[in-house]
Amino acid sequence: MNPLDIRALRLGLKYTQARLGLWVGVHASSVGRWERGRHRPRARHIDRLRELQQHAQSETPGEAETDPVLRRRETASDRGPAKRNAAKRNVAKRNAAKRNELKRSTAKQIATIRAALSARATSASTVEHGDRWELHHGDLFDVVPTLPPAHFDALIVDLPYSSGGLHIGTRQQTTHRKYQGARIQHRRQDFDGDQRDQLSFRTWATDVLRLSYRTLKRSAVFATFIDWRQLAPMILAVQCAGFTLRGIAVWDKSEAARPTPGRFRAQCEYILWGSKGELPGARGVPVLPGVLRSVVRASDKHHLTGKPTAVMRWLAQFVTPGGKILDPCAGSGTTGVGALLEGRAFVGVEQDGHYARVAAARLRAAEQGRVMEAGGRRGSSAGAVEGLQGEAAGGGR
Ligand SMILES: C[S@@+](CC[C@H](N)C(=O)[O-])C[C@H]1O[C@@H](n2cnc3c(N)ncnc32)[C@H](O)[C@@H]1O
Numbered sequence: 001m002n003p004l005d006i007r008a009l010r011l012g013l014k015y016t017q018a019r020l021g022l023w024v025g026v027h028a029s030s031v032g033r034w035e036r037g038r039h040r041p042r043a044r045h046i047d048r049l050r051e052l053q054q055h056a057q058s059e060t061p062g063e064a065e066t067d068p069v070l071r072r073r074e075t076a077s078d079r080g081p082a083k084r085n086a087a088k089r090n091v092a093k094r095n096a097a098k099r100n101e102l103k104r105s106t107a108k109q110i111a112t113i114r115a116a117l118s119a120r121a122t123s124a125s126t127v128e129h130g131d132r133w134e135l136h137h138g139d140l141f142d143v144v145p146t147l148p149p150a151h152f153d154a155l156i157v158d159l160p161y162s163s164g165g166l167h168i169g170t171r172q173q174t175t176h177r178k179y180q181g182a183r184i185q186h187r188r189q190d191f192d193g194d195q196r197d198q199l200s201f202r203t204w205a206t207d208v209l210r211l212s213y214r215t216l217k218r219s220a221v222f223a224t225f226i227d228w229r230q231l232a233p234m235i236l237a238v239q240c241a242g243f244t245l246r247g248i249a250v251w252d253k254s255e256a257a258r259p260t261p262g263r264f265r266a267q268c269e270y271i272l273w274g275s276k277g278e279l280p281g282a283r284g285v286p287v288l289p290g291v292l293r294s295v296v297r298a299s300d301k302h303h304l305t306g307k308p309t310a311v312m313r314w315l316a317q318f319v320t321p322g323g324k325i326l327d328p329c330a331g332s333g334t335t336g337v338g339a340l341l342e343g344r345a346f347v348g349v350e351q352d353g354h355y356a357r358v359a360a361a362r363l364r365a366a367e368q369g370r371v372m373e374a375g376g377r378r379g380s381s382a383g384a385v386e387g388l389q390g391e392a393a394g395g396g397r
Contacts, residue, residue, distance in 0.1 A: 024052075336348050
């Protein structure tokens with residue numbers, strides 16, 4: 001092949017010297033030298049050129065462009081600036097398409113997870129409500145994630161203490177064995193979630209408080225009950241969950257609480273309190289007593305470890321007037337009763353069917369200003385709970 005043939009072949013194919021060099025297996029500058037007659041192609045290069053010549057004669061130039069060998073061997077650096085820009089645009093286009101595809105598939109995954117979560121929440125829980133209250137019967141770990149963020153003004157909660165003994169054997173007993181004396185007239189229904197050891201309790205309590213934290217407004221307040229045995233892990237859990245712990249209030253159960261000769265009477269339970277972040281002074285809340293003395297009365301005790309209505313009214317007063325309170329372990333709904341009687345709104349969660357029914361009934365009555373007595377009796381008007389004296393029903397726990 002003479003220099004003119006090589007040049008004619010290349011121009012006929014509309015190839016650059018670089019492209020022809022790629023086909024043949026030499027650098028572009030060698031093709032330039034062949035075309036100028038400076039060098040002669042070697043035998044194997046002439047074979048490749050002939051092959052290409054045959055190819056060009058049998059195919060249209062457009063088809064030659066699609067030659068897979070040629071396409072595979074071509075690199076961006078061999079293309080002219082226009083082609084390089086086009087290649088860059090193609091890469092950018094491909095990346096944008098990939099990003100969009102990723103966005104679409106992530107959005108799809110999130111929608112699937114959301115649908116699964118809400119299906120789980122609606123199938124696993126039922127809701128009863130009034131004008132100012134809502135009671136979910138279900139597991140708090142299903143329900144609380146479905147509640148809106150930054151929504152509540154307070155978390156007031158009485159978690160299962162997993163108490164009732166210092167050692168795991170005593171803690172693992174049923175709740176009525178742990179919390180009801182031997183000489184009881186009416187055995188109250190047991191509840192689950194009260195058998196954890198101290199480390200598990202701290203972890204679990206942190207999870208509950210952390211989950212609830214998300215649903216609280218900035219500067220919302222919290223109050224959470226505990227006894228002396230679980231005071232230390234609860235102090236940790238509250239802070240691990242992100243709350244600012246600001247103090248401990250005391251519920252004095254009076255001399256009606258368990259006496260043990262030679263010891264101090266176990267007459268107090270504690271309320272850790274504080275806020276989510278800063279706590280402004282002017283919230284429309286007066287100075288509250290740091291200790292509340294309130295006897296547990298049988299007619300006011302609807303749960304194995306139920307709190308007196310008077311105690312929950314006292315705590316509701318810690319919340320901005322008209323505010324909304326969350327209790328994810330509502331039991332018989334005493335937090336809600338206190339909230340409604342004090343002009344606050346309430347959302348509760350309770351996993352136990354029996355206690356969820358009791359809570360809903362009490363909340364319906366409280367919304368009308370009535371306090372239901374234990375055992376299903378209609379009970380008195382709200383004012384009657386103000387009196388803190390009455391029949392003692394043993395300690396809360
Ligand atoms: C200490 S009691 C609350 C008593 C309540 N303060 C009252 O006066 O009736 C704790 C309640 O939390 C409920 N509980 C425990 N684990 C729960 C969970 N995962 N979801 C919802 N409720 C739960 C128990 O069934 C129990 O009734």
